[in-house]
Amino acid sequence: MILCHGEHARTRRALASPLRLLAATLLGLSLQATHAAPDYPVTAAQRSTARQVAEAGVPLSELAPNAPESHVVRRGDTLWDISKLFLRSPWRWPELWGMNLEQIRNPHLIYPGQELVLVREGGRARLQFGRAGSGTVKLSPRVRAGDVDNGPVASISLHLIEPFLNDAIVLEADELDNAPRIVAGREGRVLLGRGDTAYVRGEMPPLRNWRVFRQARPLLDPDTKALLGYEAAFVGSAEYVRPGSVTPSADGKTQEIVPGTVVLTTLRQEAGAGDRLAQAPTRDTTNFVPHAPSAPIAGRIVSIYGDGMSAGQNQIVALNRGRVDGIERGHVLAIQRAGERIADRTDPQRAALQLPDETHGHLFVFRVFERVAYALILDAQTAVRPGDRFTQP
Template structure:
């Protein structure tokens, strides 16, 4: 058995086991959840999950896949969702509005994404995180024939190497994040271009869009539609592996605090059984109990025992692009600005409470 196959099996078993732990307690449906709902264009899986569940990441437990449909996990505009009960447990079943063959169905309709496409597609089209080793082999901006230091879209841009890809992104390195001996560099896209010509040493691009001036030695990466067949916008939310934790290393935009719909880098990835859609909850860390010279014996004893107050839940995040040791994650909910000191934990079904240890 290959090492890759062994790894896949281990990941599957771990995820299955985690799901079984979560599945032991009853699933709670929101009181205002509709018995029937017709999916409309613009809906997302996250939005529909939140319509029915206080904990939207428990979607896999609510969703009843329809075996009559080619891909039973995809939902399309026009589909009718029905809330039913099976052996005392809620289930959401699907009845397609029109019976179509799988091929016709996929051509005529676009399946629902996990969240709004605009929030995740830019992070799937090209690598936003690169390792030190990958950074050594990427193409670099060589300049323009004019010799200008700041390059604009009025002239051809030359990059290193003989290239063939038609679409390109120009990136600038920002932060470097570290986990043990692993290092990843965050890249910011500053321009996009199209292939014009090539020779043995360099290739010419025509810049079609840019958000700031391009500099010599900026990074050039091809934008490939099928960058990774395991990545898509049609994944669904599910709890991160039971009892797992993570750390927010920073935001993509190099800011100290982030909020809803912003993307952060966390120190967990495929090696930690994290996948697209893995959900974590965010908590504000509480302080230890502190006393003073006039404090009571009870308070002083609590300080001596290093008693810590409960953490306060402040939001949640969803992994949108896992790498081997790191991941890009979208803040899906935030009651306050989220900083690097936030406690990141696998969801607990008791959410609804505002505190947790």
């Protein structure tokens, strides 16, 4: 069974701290900007907490050294980009936003063309909406209709993770063992490409869209070697054509097996005999609220997605912490470089020194399973490798 989020648990966690409350009311959770946005229920207590956090802002010491006085949102901007522009620690963005709390509907909608003005007062700073070319004004949030290009800015560059939102999966058990499998290609082809016909053995309901996976591999905890789950590498997509059949012979001792048929529609790598099919779920287009964990957390990188030995910015890694450990979608985590052990050359005794661990990059969690999570490398000063540690930023 493929793991999924618990709605009630996620709701409780989302309201557990002022930062996440403000993040939820500011940014919402939907990328479907072309549709009318729903009202979000906010209690009097939550409204009070949000107002306090929003009005407080951040200390001036938390501003980026060259933070601009204002910024006009451009197409292609992300919330992460904008936050980095103003803040030393982008994951503290909820504290920076000034809010119009008179009518909370969807105050997260930030569009290209809007001006964000940095207001410094009393040793703290906040962002307010302004109007390019004029003074700061108080704007009530509103929903705009239009195409995707005119929609609100996303938290991060979604094209980097969108292919992995549904395609990167972790299974509780090696469930693909019993899934329908490709047994042959047309005209005896061994490697199959886009548009090729594939013959499939196994029970296949007549659903149009299917996903193709390579046989799942176990994910082991780098510390305990415990089995965390099975990662199924995504191969591509297929479209159902016709079912197979099994016809007993007249004597009942043998069977005539006719495989089902699919056409491969999109591929990340060539498909072949033995690859497994799974039903395609509804695309997950949920947005992400970037925030730091509310409690200390630490773990290790299990693997680089795609079997790489090392990774850099914009690549995907698997973590040995998941839902049971308090990991949430949108968590920002710090990648730690282990401190070296050196000899003190200034000491005649050459005493051994353990240098402290140092942060050398950041991760953005976008998919969470029971004991595993996938994260995007936002930045990295050096190569990221399996076994590297991560903590709260």
